[in-house]
Amino acid sequence: MILGILFIGCAKEKEVTTVVPPESSAYVGSEACRVCHAEIFTAYIETGHHSALSAAGNIAPSYPDSVANPPANPPSGYTWNQISYVVGGFAWKANFVDADGFMVTGTGAQWNYDAQDWADYHSNVTPGTESFDCGQCHATGYDAAGNQGDLEGIDGTWAENGVGCEACHGAGAMHVENPRDNMMQINESSSLCGECHYRDANYRIEAENGLIKHNQQYSELKSARHGNILCVTCHNPHMSTAYDAGGLTADCSQCHDMTVNHAGPDDCVNCHMPYSVLSAESSGSGIHLRGDMRSHIFAINTDTGQGQFYPDGANMYSEGFNGLNFACLSSCHSSRDLAWAESNAGSIHP
Ligand code: HEC
Ligand code: HEC
Numbered sequence: 001m002i003l004g005i006l007f008i009g010c011a012k013e014k015e016v017t018t019v020v021p022p023e024s025s026a027y028v029g030s031e032a033c034r035v036c037h038a039e040i041f042t043a044y045i046e047t048g049h050h051s052a053l054s055a056a057g058n059i060a061p062s063y064p065d066s067v068a069n070p071p072a073n074p075p076s077g078y079t080w081n082q083i084s085y086v087v088g089g090f091a092w093k094a095n096f097v098d099a100d101g102f103m104v105t106g107t108g109a110q111w112n113y114d115a116q117d118w119a120d121y122h123s124n125v126t127p128g129t130e131s132f133d134c135g136q137c138h139a140t141g142y143d144a145a146g147n148q149g150d151l152e153g154i155d156g157t158w159a160e161n162g163v164g165c166e167a168c169h170g171a172g173a174m175h176v177e178n179p180r181d182n183m184m185q186i187n188e189s190s191s192l193c194g195e196c197h198y199r200d201a202n203y204r205i206e207a208e209n210g211l212i213k214h215n216q217q218y219s220e221l222k223s224a225r226h227g228n229i230l231c232v233t234c235h236n237p238h239m240s241t242a243y244d245a246g247g248l249t250a251d252c253s254q255c256h257d258m259t260v261n262h263a264g265p266d267d268c269v270n271c272h273m274p275y276s277v278l279s280a281e282s283s284g285s286g287i288h289l290r291g292d293m294r295s296h297i298f299a300i301n302t303d304t305g306q307g308q309f310y311p312d313g314a315n316m317y318s319e320g321f322n323g324l325n326f327a328c329l330s331s332c333h334s335s336r337d338l339a340w341a342e343s344n345a346g347s348i349h350p
């Protein structure tokens, strides 16, 4: 597949550059990119992508220094050599996979990062019965056939633990062999990120118990007028957002010229990216209920008569807006009510 033909200098010197078609190359792992892309590699190993899945077995997996509270021990009743993998543990929570490849479930099976405490994970599921089916988003080069390491509890196989360079750029063997003739693919579209940062096939925003479920940034972004803004306009894909401000590359004023008439903090994200998303732990209740991740919907609906969440069958979904409960009350104005919020919201941008 020849995507680009470059003519350099006079017409006789023709350089043909082939973008490696993913299926024609083999996976080599992120470590193989280090020698030539050292700067990107050094930033990348500090990201959650790198820590999305870690092998355990005998010892705790290692995390970058910025991760202050990784799980130091496996769940109660397990030793490290009874754990094959740790899922996450980077910024919000960690789940554990047992030596046969099944999820560790039950009371105290999940490590919650902020609380530095154990929480329940699928507490009504008998330990040793729930398959690990997370590889398509937490690993690189996923193949639904087979069982990684021949562990019967694991669905599928993969080439590298975590979201490696090749999860976004395609398999790298041909490029590593001959970089200039075999260029890696670069995909700047949000749909690349959306391959993992979503839940519902129709990109509806799944919700539960009054909060948006995590890992749906793509669906959230598409739900309102930011639908055409790229993830990589605001995020450097090689740097962590959770731990390094350098991972955030765009500020809102680059595109918006808004006057903010607010006596308190006026950082746009406080109101437009409220904590309406739940990964590990919520706090408060009712109109002050708060999740632990910021939402990516951006729109605020000042009409408190319109609910943000709606049911469809047994499931709950979110509309493409944030209610004033999240925008105003859940993180900041904890003693106010919706009527107060509604009477003030309209005058923030005069
Ligand atoms: C032997 C050195 C070498 C290794 C190893 C290597 N690269 Fe490269 N890579 C290059 C060179 C040289 C370029 C071209 C740079 C340029 O022309 O500016 C490049 C370019 C790229 C580009 C940009 C392509 C474009 O269209 O601009 C990407 C993405 C990339 N490499 C990813 C990777 C990944 C992922 C790995 C590991 C699987 C890797 N590289 C391993 C040398 C290497
Ligand atoms: C989460 C997806 C993702 C991962 C993981 C990732 N990249 Fe990239 N990379 C991108 C995107 C998207 C671009 C396009 C540049 C942009 O818009 O920021 C890019 C650009 C590049 C480029 C060319 C531009 C530049 O910044 O020099 C190189 C080289 C590159 N990546 C190498 C790597 C290597 C090496 C790794 C692993 C150490 C890696 N990438 C991991 C998504 C990713």
Ligand code: HEC
Residues within 6 Å of the ligand: 048, 087, 088, 089, 090, 091, 092, 093, 094, 095, 113, 132, 133, 134, 136, 137, 138, 195, 196, 197, 198, 199, 214, 215, 216, 217, 279, 293
């Ligand atoms: C459709 C893709 C997808 C699947 C399938 C998936 N995840 Fe994730 N997961 C993500 C993304 C994306 C994030 C990070 C963004 C977020 O949480 O909003 C994440 C975050 C996490 C975190 C928090 C990471 C941290 O460092 O704090 C844990 C733990 C986790 N997932 C566990 C699992 C487990 C266990 C499974 C399988 C039962 C699973 N995930 C299946 C995409 C997925």
Ligand code: HEC
Residues within 6 Å of the ligand: 046, 047, 048, 049, 051, 052, 053, 087, 088, 089, 090, 091, 136, 137, 138, 139, 163, 167, 168, 192, 193, 194, 195, 196, 197, 231, 232, 235, 236, 237, 239, 240, 241, 242, 243, 247
């Ligand atoms: C192959 C699946 C996959 C793809 C593709 C992917 N992500 Fe992720 N992403 C994850 C998972 C899984 C996590 C959670 C990892 C963890 O925290 O342990 C995550 C975490 C993150 C985080 C939070 C962690 C941090 O280091 O700050 C950001 C930000 C992020 N992704 C942005 C992006 C962007 C932007 C893209 C597209 C350029 C993208 N992701 C593509 C799976 C993916």
Ligand code: HEC
Residues within 6 Å of the ligand: 190, 193, 194, 197, 217, 218, 219, 221, 226, 229, 230, 231, 232, 233, 234, 235, 241, 242, 243, 248, 250, 269, 273, 293, 294, 296
């Ligand atoms: C308009 C800018 C913007 C766009 C577009 C955007 N993000 Fe974000 N993103 C942010 C900001 C700001 C944060 C919050 C950082 C913080 O909490 O300080 C964030 C946080 C995150 C986080 C959680 C990390 C954390 O530290 O809480 C993930 C994961 C993430 N973004 C993924 C994505 C993905 C995937 C896309 C595209 C589908 C995307 N973002 C598009 C601005 C943006």
Ligand code: HEC
Residues within 6 Å of the ligand: 224, 225, 226, 229, 233, 250, 251, 252, 253, 254, 255, 256, 268, 269, 272, 273, 298, 299, 300
């Ligand atoms: C790359 C340019 C760009 C950046 C960066 C950007 N926006 Fe936007 N934003 C837009 C565009 C374009 C629209 C749609 C305007 C329209 O349709 O009239 C929009 C719409 C909005 C809306 C209205 C949403 C709706 O659905 O009604 C809000 C609120 C908003 N942006 C807030 C923010 C915040 C907060 C940030 C920073 C975290 C930000 N924007 C960063 C370009 C941007």
Ligand code: HEC
Residues within 6 Å of the ligand: 252, 253, 256, 257, 258, 260, 262, 265, 266, 267, 268, 269, 270, 271, 272, 300, 301, 302, 327, 345, 346, 347, 348, 349
């Ligand atoms: C104190 C909370 C707060 C802060 C801070 C804030 N906004 Fe808003 N913003 C709102 C509310 C509430 C609305 C809805 C107001 C309405 O519809 O009258 C809104 C509406 C908007 C809209 C949509 C306007 C339209 O016509 O649809 C944009 C765009 C926007 N804000 C951008 C920003 C940007 C950029 C920043 C940072 C410079 C910012 N906001 C800071 C609360 C805030």
